[in-house]
Amino acid sequence: MTGEKMDGPVLPGLGRRAFLALAATTGAAAFLAMHSPGVAAAIADSRKKLLWLRGSGCGGCTASFLNGGYPDVLAALDSVGAVITYHDGLMAQQGITLDGVSKTPDTYNALKKLDLLIDSGDYVLVVEGAIPNGPDGTGKxxxxxxxxxxxxxxxxxxxAxxxxxxxxCAAFGGISSAGRSVTDARGVAYTGASRFNGILSELNMRKKVIxxxxxxxxxxxxxxxxxDVLSGAEVxxxxxxxxxxxFSKSAxxxxxxxxxxxxxxxxDTQFAGEGCLYGAGCKGMITYADCPVRRWNGGVSTCTLAGGPCVGCVEAEFPGAFMPFFNRVEDRSLISGTNVDLGAKVILGAAILGAGVHAVKRLAIGDNDNEGDGDEEKLSEKRSRRGR
Ligand code: SF4
Structure with a gap:
């Protein structure tokens, strides 16, 4: 893996390696309970505002966040020194707006609060959902x-x-940009595995995105x-x-x-049995995340433990490269447009033998336009090909 380090100090009294090791192996609740004094010291004056914008999606990430298993989500946010100042879904949308113009006093208009927050500029932007670019680039x-x-x-x-x-959806387009995507939905920095098709590229913007x-x-x-972000720790x-x-330690x-x-x-070829779900279409071999260790719903369970196959939902090419969800990996006739029936078996063998994580993923689920950030020539060439 070729990791990239973002600039910034580590938490006081907690080296970067220790931070990452702890973060990777403990739940947020346990981690914050153990280290909230250190985190709090690092961000004592932060009280950083969160601007939570929602685009095209189901709202499931907000629901997941609220079901986090931490005794109190607000307490968890407090532990990391953050305040949700604007959230498209959680705050009451007040006021009457007609064609983008407020028709009620500003104090009753949630969108006015959004404008004021954007004017202040002192926030971390959280984007949930893809951002449609259509029709014709208007985003409407x-x-x-x-x-x-x-x-x-x-x-x-x-x-931001x-x-x-x-x-x-926000990271890679996800289900919102699946198939032919009539809405031309984009991820923030990537659409699929391509960092040239994110909405930021469309807007000709470069920002730090995680x-x-x-x-x-x-x-x-x-x-x-x-x-991590609020404390300025290296990520x-x-x-x-x-x-x-x-997302990169193990499949x-x-x-x-x-x-x-x-x-x-x-x-097994059926769900919820006792055996491995490979025959039921599990994509756990080509999906890299710590779900089985971390587990969901307060550490209770995860997809494969509950009897459902992994569908690869954290990967850039999800869902297209992982469908049909319930077919075995090597039974998919087309992967990224190429018939790899035999190749997939070789790749799976390589995965099991511990070949390079990203090499295996690229072979197995396809990869395009994923050049390094410094590859300006290719970026401008692609832009000029697209008429900008
Ligand atoms: S990840 Fe999927 S294929 Fe691998 S052991 Fe678990 S159920 Fe079987």
Whole structure:
């Protein structure tokens, strides 16, 4: 893996390695309980505002966040020194807006609060959901208060120090951009595996983005990443700008509770049995996240433990490259447009033998336009090909 380090100090009394190791192996609640004094010291004066913008998606990442298992989500946010100042879904939308113009006094208009927050510029921007670019680049397939979310995002991103793209729709387009995507939905920095098709590229903007994917994202991934961002700690991200501590250490398959069944050849073709779910279409071999260790709903369970196959929801090419969800990996006839029936078997063998994580992923699920950030020539060439 070729990680990229973002600048910034580590937490007081807690080295970067220790921070990442702890963050990777403990839940947010446990981590914050153990280290909230250190975190608090690092961000004592922060009280950083969060501007939480929602685009095209189901709202599941907000629901997942609220079901985080922490005794109190607000207390968790407090522990990391953050305040949700604007949230498209949680705050009451007040006031009457007609074609983007407030028709009621400002004090009763939620969108006016959004304007004031953007004017202040002192916030971390959290984006949930993809951002439609259509029709014809106007972004008007998705509006809030009569304004295209693309336009609101553009203004909010301009002033944001950091953008956290929360959930696979915001990170990579996800289900919102699946198939032919009539809305031309984009991720913030990436669409699929291409960093040239994110909405930021469309807007000709460059910003610091951390992708926290998942359909939905795990609340720990978000809270711990936010703690990192607010404390100014170094964050090592992987090739898709995901915190490496959560998404690059091992495949789901490596830590799955059903791995013993796999090794013994006990493979089910139905859900919720006792054996490995490989025959039911599990994509755990080509999906990299710590779900089996971290677990969901307060550490109770995870997809494979509950008897459902992993569908690869944290990966950049989700859902297209992982469909049909319930077919075995090598039974998919087309992967990224290429018939790899035999190749997939070789790749799976390589995965099991521990070949390079990203090499295997690129071979298995396809990869395009994922050049390094410094590759300006290719970026400008692509832009000129697209007429900009
Ligand atoms: S259920 Fe999936 S992740 Fe678990 S051992 Fe089987 S193939 Fe691997």
């Amino acid at each position: 397939y998705c509006t809030t208060g009569g304004r295209a979310v693309k336009e609101i995002f553009s203004e909010a991103a301009e002033k 120090e950091t953008i956290i793209a929360l959930g696979t 992708n926290v994917p998942g359909c939905p994202a795990h609340p720990d991934w978000f809270l711990l990443t936010l703690a 090592t991200v992987d090739d898709y700008r995901r915190p490496a501590a959560f 789901i398959h490596d830590t799955c509770t059903r791995r013993g069944s796999y090794d013994q050849g006990q493979r």
